[in-house]
Amino acid sequence: MRKIDLTQMKENEKGIIVELLGGCGFLRRLEVLGIRKGKEVKKISKQLLGGPVIIQVGNTQVALGCGMAKKIIVEIKNKEKKD
Amino acid sequence: MRKILLMGNPNVGKSVIFSRLTGTYVVTSNYPGTTVGFTKGYTKINGEKVEVIDVPGAYTLEPTNTAEEVAVKMLETASQEKENVVIQVIDATNLERNLILTLQLLSRNLPLLIALNLWDEAKHLGIQIDFQKLEAILGVPVVPTVAITGEGIKELKEKIPKAKKGRCLTGEKWQEIGKIIDEVQRVSHRHHTFSEKLNDLTIRPATGLPLALIILYLIFLLVRLGGENLTTYLLDPIFNKLYLPLITKIITQISPPKFFLEILLGKTLEPLSSFGLLTTGPYIPFVIVLPYLFIFYLLLSLLEDIGYLPRLATLLDTFLHRLGVHGYSSVPIILGFGCKVPALLATRILETKREKVITTALIMMMAPCLPQSAMIVSLIAPYGTKYLFLIFSLLFFLSLFVSFLLSKVLSGETLELFLEIPPYRRPIFSLLGKKTWLRLKAFLKEAVPLIFGGVFLISILELFGIIDFIAKFLGKPLLYLLGLPERTIGVIVTGFLRKDVSIALLSLLNLTPKQLIIASLFLTLYLPCLSTFFVMGKELRLKNLFQVVVIQFFSGLFVGFLLNHILN
Numbered sequence: 001m002r003k004i005d006l007t008q009m010k011e012n013e014k015g016i017i018v019e020l021l022g023g024c025g026f027l028r029r030l031e032v033l034g035i036r037k038g039k040e041v042k043k044i045s046k047q048l049l050g051g052p053v054i055i056q057v058g059n060t061q062v063a064l065g066c067g068m069a070k071k072i073i074v075e076i077k078n079k080e081k082k083d
Numbered sequence: 084m085r086k087i088l089l090m091g092n093p094n095v096g097k098s099v100i101f102s103r104l105t106g107t108y109v110v111t112s113n114y115p116g117t118t119v120g121f122t123k124g125y126t127k128i129n130g131e132k133v134e135v136i137d138v139p140g141a142y143t144l145e146p147t148n149t150a151e152e153v154a155v156k157m158l159e160t161a162s163q164e165k166e167n168v169v170i171q172v173i174d175a176t177n178l179e180r181n182l183i184l185t186l187q188l189l190s191r192n193l194p195l196l197i198a199l200n201l202w203d204e205a206k207h208l209g210i211q212i213d214f215q216k217l218e219a220i221l222g223v224p225v226v227p228t229v230a231i232t233g234e235g236i237k238e239l240k241e242k243i244p245k246a247k248k249g250r251c252l253t254g255e256k257w258q259e260i261g262k263i264i265d266e267v268q269r270v271s272h273r274h275h276t277f278s279e280k281l282n283d284l285t286i287r288p289a290t291g292l293p294l295a296l297i298i299l300y301l302i303f304l305l306v307r308l309g310g311e312n313l314t315t316y317l318l319d320p321i322f323n324k325l326y327l328p329l330i331t332k333i334i335t336q337i338s339p340p341k342f343f344l345e346i347l348l349g350k351t352l353e354p355l356s357s358f359g360l361l362t363t364g365p366y367i368p369f370v371i372v373l374p375y376l377f378i379f380y381l382l383l384s385l386l387e388d389i390g391y392l393p394r395l396a397t398l399l400d401t402f403l404h405r406l407g408v409h410g411y412s413s414v415p416i417i418l419g420f421g422c423k424v425p426a427l428l429a430t431r432i433l434e435t436k437r438e439k440v441i442t443t444a445l446i447m448m449m450a451p452c453l454p455q456s457a458m459i460v461s462l463i464a465p466y467g468t469k470y471l472f473l474i475f476s477l478l479f480f481l482s483l484f485v486s487f488l489l490s491k492v493l494s495g496e497t498l499e500l501f502l503e504i505p506p507y508r509r510p511i512f513s514l515l516g517k518k519t520w521l522r523l524k525a526f527l528k529e530a531v532p533l534i535f536g537g538v539f540l541i542s543i544l545e546l547f548g549i550i551d552f553i554a555k556f557l558g559k560p561l562l563y564l565l566g567l568p569e570r571t572i573g574v575i576v577t578g579f580l581r582k583d584v585s586i587a588l589l590s591l592l593n594l595t596p597k598q599l600i601i602a603s604l605f606l607t608l609y610l611p612c613l614s615t616f617f618v619m620g621k622e623l624r625l626k627n628l629f630q631v632v633v634i635q636f637f638s639g640l641f642v643g644f645l646l647n648h649i650l651n
Contacts, residue, residue, distance in 0.1 A: 032184075052401070059208065063286075063410075063501070065499025
């Protein structure tokens with residue numbers, strides 16, 4: 001298991017959201033789109049040069065700026081353990 | 084009159100349900116004090132005429148943006164009357180997160196009814212929802228619907244009188260929602276659909292960016308070809324062969340005093356230079372702007388209904404973010420390459436004033452409008468492509484520079500992109516037509532009176548000799564700075580009426596290549612054209628309008644002055 005943020009995930013990789021850094025307003029905006037702790041997230045794509053990241057949670061796809069993506073921490077089940 | 088409020092998250096097919104419920108007579112308007120628009124129509128329930136309101140999309144009743152604030156206000160106004168009803172449109176493929184709004188609506192004091200929309204898509208994704216059980220848990224009627232085919236709409240209408248205040252679920256919201264989901268929803272294996280493959284192709288930069296460029300180029304081409312042909316072969320002949328002789332005959336029969344005659348018909352009968360209220364007045368909006376706008380709105384509505392716009396915004400956000408605007412500004416900016424009027428009307432989707440001002444500056448300065456670009460190309464190309472390259476790249480970099488400066492000067496931060504990417508959806512052509520018509524109607528209602536007012540103002544100024552005075556007074560220093568001969572002043576003074584024609588007129592003035600380049604650049608930048616100016620005035624506050632126009636004018640002057648001294 002390793003913990004990384006959304007920008008560090010690879011395309012098509014899946015992880016479980018374990019932590020959301022950021023204020024209440026930010027959490028609320030994520031929550032109404034179904035993005036919250038414990039949810040599985042799949043990275044669909046990233047844009048060039050630190051552009052937005054596109055993720056899928058449930059049947060919802062969301063594009064979010066790099067700064068926001070860095071505040072969403074996921075845990076990825078990995079064969080080779082890093083520590 | 085009783086009201087039915089249609090509420091729901093964005094992209095759940097709320098507007099399609101609205102169209103299915105209401106007849107042809109619908110009105111769009113802005114919520115007072117905001118730029119958030121909503122649509123209103125009527126339907127009959129058991130013979131009683133009822134108002135149906137398409138409330139702006141909201142994820143939650145604890146507002147996170149202006150649209151949601153408006154939605155909450157509309158809900159609060161409606162809940163003062165006990166007979167009003169709320170229909171929540173739910174995306175069946177995303178039941179869980181849609182239920183947040185449901186729980187919030189249940190805690191309000193209004194009868195509720197739920198349309199479980201995109202029912203077919205949910206089935207396709209292997210999602211089964213026991214809607215009767217959902218009905219029992221929530222205590223309000225639930226009707227599965229497929230808005231795009233019309234399935235379930237009849238049942239929905241029949242159930243409207245049965246809407247009621249449901250059960251207020253008071254537990255912790257995710258626990259309550261979790262319980263409901265466990266009870267009513269089963270998910271089986273899902274297939275990778277064609278729409279998902281298309282999604283991957285259009286949103287990954289390697290394939291998405293080239294595709295975006297192709298799509299934008301096609302829009303540009305279609306707007307240009309369509310607009311040009313409609314003007315040349317349909318509207319211009321109608322105007323010149325039917326309308327103009329008729330109106331001239333009527334007015335001369337009445338034979339008003341000379342002063343009024345000149346205001347109404349202008350001094351000549353040439354619709355573009357006469358400044359007559361009944362000649363130039365209708366010619367600009369109906370013959371020149373309307374055809375471009377029509378094609379453009381048709382294509383925009385198509386891209387919107389399919390669901391392409393959020394993807395385009397995401398792809399271009401990387402670049403635009405650095406200029407201080409959102410990816411969402413990409414749509415208006417690209418439109419600006421065609422015609423500035425629809426581009427400015429499209430800035431309405433932007434949330435902050437700062438974004439609107441920067442985007443407006445980019446729209447106005449990045450490139451001339453399409454007819455004007457075409458004129459510049461035909462005028463300058465004979466002297467060498469390098470001059471064309473000089474003109475267009477100067478404009479491009481100047482606009483980037485100006486918007487970059489504005490992003491530093493204007494208060495506020497560049498917001499990060501945060502938007503839902505809805506799945507691709509099949510467009511319905513009848514609805515597309517309706518949407519295009521609604522948008523054109525808004526243009527006719529809002530911009531046309533402004534253009535008429537502008538023409539009237541100019542004809543008055545002209546009649547009292549004020550325009551000649553300005554030309555003499557301001558013309559000399561201007562021409563000196565730009566190194567242009569005196570005969571260009573006429574073109575400069577009247578050029579903002581129609582900027583492509585003003586460029587064409589330059590060819591009659593025997594200018595040197597250097598003067599041509601400076602004059603084209605200056606005429607592109609110095610002022611917005613008449614229609615643009617008034618639309619800009621409507622979209623921006625007076626102060627910001629003034630800012631943009633001053634920036635434009637001085638950028639034009641500065642570039643012209645510089646070239647006058649550098650070029651040989």
